[in-house]
Amino acid sequence: MKLQLSELKKFRQYLHQNPELSNQEKSTAELICKKLTKFAPDKIIRNLGGNGLAAFFQGKKNGKKILLRCELDALPLYENNDISYRSSKNNIAHLCGHDGHMAILLGVAEKLAKNRTSKGTVILLFQPAEETGEGAEKILQDDKFQKINPDFVFALHNLPGYPKNSIIIRKNIFASASKGLEIKIFGKTAHAAEPEKGETPVLAVSEILEKLSLLGKNPFVETIQNNSSNDFQNFTLLTIIHAMVGNIAYGTTPGYAEIRATLRSYLENDLQKLSEKTLEIIRNVSQKNKLEFSFAWKEEFPNTKNDLDATKKVIDSAEKLHLDLIRPENPFRWSEDFGHFTHKFKGSLFGLGAGKDHPELHHPNYDFPDEIIETGIQIFGQIIQNTLEK
Ligand SMILES: [Zn+2]
Ligand SMILES: [Zn+2]
Structure with a gap:
């Protein structure tokens, strides 16, 4: 099955051009909802912890629930890129690559639309307000989220400074x-x-x-x-x-x-x-x-503590796909509000290499590298399989 990668890239660039700040991601959420609807999920929950939304893809039989998270928000920063899809807004830009993370999850949705899992449920969560550290907590406190209770939660973040398409993972503490x-x-x-x-x-x-x-x-x-x-x-x-x-x-x-x-x-x-x-x-x-x-x-932000079992699923998936596996000696100094999820559920946050010399996250010259979208979809696909099909 061939994914519509060129369309996902175009969509990623559209998101890049139309960024919205934390807690103001209304149009982005609207757009994502429209795209998700095309992939016929069993249900979509909207307005989760603000502008968040979650799409449910049921397998053929009941089983475990796996949640994959990406972020909706951009940053209050100036973009200094000379690209056709440069941010159309003054001092608001997708300089953390959340546009790319959204494209990856949409790719996962497309994959699930074509081929449901044999067991269990996949929940794709588009979280608001990650950059301000509020979104994850608001989702967890939202009544609509209480019934979801996933068995496993996973998220990835693109990481400049590491080879493209490598997987960066750590047991225990991943981020500060x-x-x-x-x-x-x-x-x-x-x-x-x-x-x-x-x-x-x-x-x-x-x-x-x-x-x-x-x-x-x-x-x-x-x-x-x-x-x-x-x-x-x-x-x-x-x-x-x-x-x-x-x-x-x-x-x-x-x-x-x-x-x-x-x-x-x-x-x-x-x-x-x-x-x-x-x-x-x-x-x-x-x-x-x-x-x-x-x-x-x-x-x-709490620290992001990776569960041993969940992390093993990421490592096994990377090995299965023959991706370069990088295991940093120390946790990262930056923070991620995904820590709220891993404090509550078994879960793992991992990095997806964005290129050794790629501009740093939040840097005015940063732009998510479209070439890694496919690997993002593949590793999530493999993690879903390792979690639900076994
Ligand atoms: Zn960021
Ligand atoms: Zn980020």
Whole structure:
């Protein structure tokens, strides 16, 4: 059976040209729904955890349920590609390849339409809001999802830096846990000529920035200090992503500041410890400088822990298809909200090589390589077989 690959590629490029941000994927979901309907699934559930949708393909007999996930959302970033299907929207672009992941799942749908499994059910899930870390959790909390209860869940992510069509897999932890932190520091504004009449957060901010940058057990910290790194079991990293003091007003001593950071680690316990240490530093420095502060956690991702049994199915499938198998020594430092699924169900997230020299994910020159769509469909097809037919 020959899949309509050229049509899938065209469709992928159409999605690329018409990206939508997290939680705003209405037209994308509409379009996917229309395409899926052509493949006559037994049912489609819409508006799952927002704009998500799931299509069900029943086998000839009852059996296990396998769920495959892809993402609907694009990023609030500028695209710098000179391609005919470049994003038609300002500062919204599919720079993570979710357009390609959608095309792959549609390819799986087409395959199932032509040839249903002999047993079990395949559920194709198109998840909203992956980039903000909200979508997976919202799906899991949606009443419409409660009855699905899959036996296995799988997802792939294309990975630049690895040979095209290779499969990158890891037992246990695959991707890191992470969360954003927003800190607001309140002092008192004064004239620039009379800073002693105000309470400026300037020195506190510089102390906090330095102390937080040195927190964690990461290669950068270990080269310049090694006192705090023993507190963590494994890799931890705090990255300052934004800092701001006062306004651009030369006559003013600022009385307000904001700091934003992203905390990450392989292990959940380490992230908890890193969070506590971070807040302790902010509390101590603020108190010392007689400043008030508030904080809020943003975009929280759990780590993605791969189940042994599910991961073995991925490995067996890659071997069966004679694909290059790459087993990284360490988990990835980035996060994926698929972790919410693997914390609840037996599952595995794996990488699909996008090319050794391919621009990185979220980079302005990134564009999903259409040549790997076919491998994506094949590996999912094989995983379905390994899970349902045995
Ligand atoms: Zn992304
Ligand atoms: Zn992504």
